[in-house]
Amino acid sequence: MNKKNEGEFPTRRRGAELEAAIMQAAWDELMEVGFPNFTIEGVAARAQTSKPVIYRRWPNREELVLAAIHKILPAPPDEVPNTGELRSDVIIILNQLNDILRKIGPETIHGLMSVLTGIPLSELINFRRTNAMSTILNRAVERGEIRHEKVTARITRLPVDLVRHEVLITYEPVSQDTIAEIVDEIFLPLIK
Template sequence: MNDSTRNENRNETRRRGVHLEAAIHAATWDELAAVGYSRLTMESVAARANTSKPVLYRRYSNKAELVLAAIQSRVPTPVEEIPNTGSLRGDIIAALDNMNRNVDRIGTDTIRGLMVEFGDRPLSGVLFPKGRTHHTIKTILGYAAARGELSLDRLTARMMSVPVDLVRHELFLENKAVSPETIREIVDDIFLPLLRTAGWSGQGGR
């Protein structure tokens, strides 16, 4: 074993587990910002993280898995901040805007690259994790029910999922962040009229 290998092994012994992973994920984000997804390589991330390619390959089989893990470590989940603006419309728009901002954080180049590797399913799970987005929308609707805007008794899980499902569809159809105008069309022209069939009063206005 040569001196450089011994030094590498000692360095990795000191940086184990979550500390090593955090350094790798931080290096991946920095490399994405510097060169973009298409030019990012396992070697370039290893160099930036001051580690080696074998260390990366022991954790991730390819760069797509590495980048996806880095995204999962950095992108906030919808449940971390649930809006409470005082109106159902305002809350839904704010929640969808928050989710949509994650797309800008990741970047369309990275999204396209990951979709080539995986399709939309893994990335969709990061940006719009089903259990967490359902919790966010259900909580918002609970706020509206407490204000007397609607009754939860007549809402189905399918109805609750409509706004997030439509934003997700737009995102992966266009491979870019959804425009504010499209988000408001989804809320005003589709979701809120749907809720009126379940007794939404429209209280709170626009």
């Protein structure tokens, strides 16, 4: 009987170590082959594990991609921008969102949204900043920049919704000019 050479076969990983390897493999696979060509088989090969091991944790490729996004991409800072000016604060938030959307890629966002219905985009991309815009708007009301009666739930969501819409329609990251246009020509006139 021959002994196996050390390093010939990977040691069996479990728990957090195995999950971290699968998450990294899923992210690498997504970045290399894109969402349409992303497969559990490809992830299993990269992670040096089996498909059943992955399927025990994630029932389908979309759930695996979503988990990888949440694990690999850092969430935006918890601190809500407070520059003292509404326009600047909103632009910071929109740039943070745009950066995350760019890293994930519109193709992946489209793919996830088409399958994982009922999950808001903010949850899909780990951008759970639902109170950030409200906080920014409340500060602007306190400074007298905008009128309180103009701030509604729909208006509060509008800048993020418009950036998301732009990405989903154009399949491109949103330019700084477009972000400025969303803020200056659409959003601010509605609340002043």
